[in-house]
Amino acid sequence: MLTVEQNERLTRVGPGTPCGELMRRYWIPIAPFARLLEEPVQKVRVLGEDLVLYRNTKGGLGLIGDRCLHRRVDMKYGIPDENGLRCPYHGWLYGATGACLERPMELANAQFNDKLKGYPVEELGGLVFAYLGPLPAPALPRWDLFVWPNAVRQIAINVLDCNWLQCQENTGDPTHSVWAHGHMFKYELDKKGAGGRSEDATHTIHSRLEMGVGIKELYAKQTQYGMEKGIVYSKELGAKEDRVRKHSTVIFPFYTQTGTAGAPRSEYQIRVPMDDTHTLHICYQVYAGPPGVEAPRQDVVPWYAPPTVDADGKPILDYVLAQDAIVWVAQGAIVDRSQEKLGRTDVPIVLLRRQLDEQITLVEQGKAPMNFFPGQSPDMLHGSGKPPDDWTAPDWAKRRLSIGQAYRQKYHKGFAIDDVDRYGPAVPLVQDLHRRIEEAEIKALEEA
Ligand code: FES
Ligand SMILES: [Fe+2]
Known part of the structure; x- marks a missing residue:
């Protein structure tokens, strides 16, 4: 928990406020x-x-x-x-x-x-x-998803009636997935009489529920551009194996990255403070073509405003982003952190708050905070600190089946149903990209 004063320090973003001055360096x-x-x-x-x-x-x-x-x-x-x-x-x-x-x-x-x-x-x-900060302005950082070549993109925009830090703290909270995207998702589908949808083994509910089994502890550590956090699982406690599961990448101050650049689907969730009680939530979605397959061309990156309520004014809760958004807003306009009772799952959130406080202090001391790039930005910056390797092997022909399967699983039967992507204007282009990948796969198999 924080004191009332600490909470003010980390959340308020107007001119002259401590966090507002930090934000004015980006x-x-x-x-x-x-x-x-x-x-x-x-x-x-x-x-x-x-x-x-x-x-x-x-x-x-x-x-x-x-x-x-x-x-x-x-x-x-x-x-x-x-x-x-x-x-x-x-x-x-x-x-x-x-x-x-x-x-x-x-x-x-x-x-x-x-x-x-x-x-x-x-x-x-x-x-x-x-x-909005003091001049000269630093360089605009070229984070990888913004500049990754050969990809289809789309941008989802929502205005949320809550403080930006509630949204960003969600990224320090891997275990919310079990409930918000597991149990609540199932409850919602059952209520709608659409429970059958979750029977598909690729539905996100299954992996989300599994995230809650066999947790030994959560960990968090600072990185070059933000923080890394995740869950340590123990076989003894019921997990399938002893393992560490890294959760999404955090780029300071307000980015979360899911998936790596070059993956079938990756995304920045950007929590832009409009003011103390409103957040412009941006999902910047990227669907990369693997080497050897040209992604369909886009003249401009299209945008969309995903619906949050149905025709009767009731919240739509059968996709992942909507589930996140409703709990952030349900914490209140600015959650009173002096009244919290934190538990072991909140370890990364404590680090996230400490990091924010430290960076505010640097600005107060007249120093440059993290991710302030005077001069020029490198051509491509990787939030994780290193170039991605999962999806960009040069000999993709050898990996063609796994890549093709991954695309289908991750998209056709995954995000396109379970997440906000389904409302996006670029979906036909993403499907066209997948068709091209399949054609390339068939050709490669015939030639093999
Ligand atoms: S020019 Fe007269 S009000 Fe703007
Ligand atoms: Fe979430």
Whole structure:
């Protein structure tokens, strides 16, 4: 548990707050680029600040304060111009730095130096990132899933009514899977009269329930870019074997990575603090083609907003992300950590909180926190600290069956049914990728 003061320190993200200042050292994803192609002017809320993101008519991006300096009209109704965004009321023009470049009906020589806020924005891997901290901005880190070649991608976006840290703490909590994605999933399917769905041996319920059997202890340790944690199993306690099961990779401060780059399916879950009580939850999903099979081309990475309630307004709970989201929100807007009773399964959460507190302290001391990259980012950064090797063996032809089977098992009979992916616009392309893999497999077998 934390004291009330410690809880405030780790959760509040507005300007001038300890965690807010830490967050202002990072590039923060604020919107899918594809959304800007549909609507070039959008209101965004990030770290407690109301801003307007726009794409000008030459394709340049800007992120500026949301209220026109003249008479406070919301710039979300602004009109994109060659050089910036114009207020719809009297046409004042603002550039990407927030400077007022033109006041059409004022005297041309009138001095006017006031400006709106203006923050740097950059696009990477189909996401628009913003930097709200002191300049010069660090490099935008090229985490591997954003830049992995030969892959199909899609981006799921949800706004959740709770503090970002509740979502991120979920990644320090491997055992929630047993209940939230095992027992609760089953309960939900049974209630709907869809219990038969869970009889399929590849349904996620089975592996989730098994995660709860034979647990000896949980472990957690710091890594170069975040932390590693997992579960130690004991045969003596009922597990199939003595083993250590590593859980998803944590990239500080708000990323969780499931699957490795190059895998049939991998994902970043990104917990973006919009303000103290709202989180922009981004699932950045990547389906890589194995060497020798070209993934279908995408001009832009599409986005989607997965449904969270049905036609009657009841929560939809028959996919994994929805199960996570409902328990995070059910903890309250900002969970009161002074009232918790932690147990042995919370060991990684304790480390996660300590790490966050230490990084906040570094910023308070005027030092650079973890994952702050001045200058240039390496071409590809691996959150686990090392390049993935599972799915990228150069002699994939030798492994073709296992790769093909893995794709089918992991996708056709797995995430496409059990998880949020099923709502995504890229599903037909992923299926096309699998068809290509199967064709390559058959060809390789014929030639063998
Ligand atoms: S209120 Fe924006 S230009 Fe007048
Ligand atoms: Fe979960």
